[in-house]
Amino acid sequence: MNSSTVPDLPKYPNLYGYEPSKGLSIAAIVCFSTVSLILIFLSIKFKKFYFLVAPGAGIVTVIGYAIRIKSAQDTHVLGTYIATTLLILLPPTALAAVFLFAQLGKIMKRTGIQHPIFKPNVVKYLFLIVDIFSIIIQGAGGALLAQSADDPSLDKPAKGVMLTGLCIALCSFTLFFFLIIYLYMNVLKVQEDDKKWRIIFIALFASGILIILRSIYRVAEYAGGYHSSVMTNEPLFYGLDTLPMFLLMCIWVPFHPGFVPLSKKKEDKEKDKDNTETRNGVELE
DSSP states (O other): OOGGGSOOOOSSOOSSSSOOOHHHHHHHHHHHHHHHHHHHHHHHHTTOGGGGHHHHHHHHHHHHHHHHHHHHHOTTOHHHHHHHHHHHHSHHHHHHIIIIIHHHHHHHHHHOOOOSSOOHHHHHHHHHHHHHHHHHHHHHHHHHHHHTTTOGGGHHHHHHHHHHHHHHHHHHHHHHHHHHHHHHHHHTTOOOSOOGGGGHHHHHHHHHHHHHHHHHHHHHHHHTOTTOTTTTOHHHHIIIIIHHHHHHHHHTTTTOTTTSOOSOOHHHHHHHHHTGGGGTTOOOO
């Protein structure tokens, strides 16, 4: 018998531990594409261009799920597996930056309320830097974890690197959530004529909970190592990662800064300027 007729065994096993659903990936693409287009339209309409970061992250997520469909055709190809994993894993950090960090910094600037340690600029940049750092670690850990499918000796170090990045992100989000609570409790004490903007805290609390929930899932997913029971559960992936991130983006359609502006009106700024001395020297701009 001609040995050339014997098919070559794949270099890697099924990298997912299951056969990924193409239908669910298509549904995710449709959902994230729709909400991203809406956010793009609103951001351009209201000239809130910094908010385009959010639909940008959504587009990256769409690409991730598109590659997941390609990867589902051959679950033994390492390159597409790593690509879809990272493109879905990393965008929530960008969402946290624009939905949480930037908005909370604006609230602190508007009200003049500051945490003894976390000033507006600290909130805006420190948390972002920490999360970028966690992205780099997660990216390195993700690639190393995928390689452990071929070399089992890499499983433990890959697990440690990935968990380090995920735990840094989880700690950052959790600390930030408590900062939201701190600011909300102090905002309630502020006397002001216009209180309509305070509904933004609904979005902040909901967003914080969704991001933390998703981060806890990701930590649990990789805590068991390659092909853990959590990692090989696709319904859990869509229920605790895809759905929370989609809902996160949906929240900021009605709470878009074009609908809930945090910047003060010109007349309010002038009024605050006149009353600065009676407010212990704290200017609310």
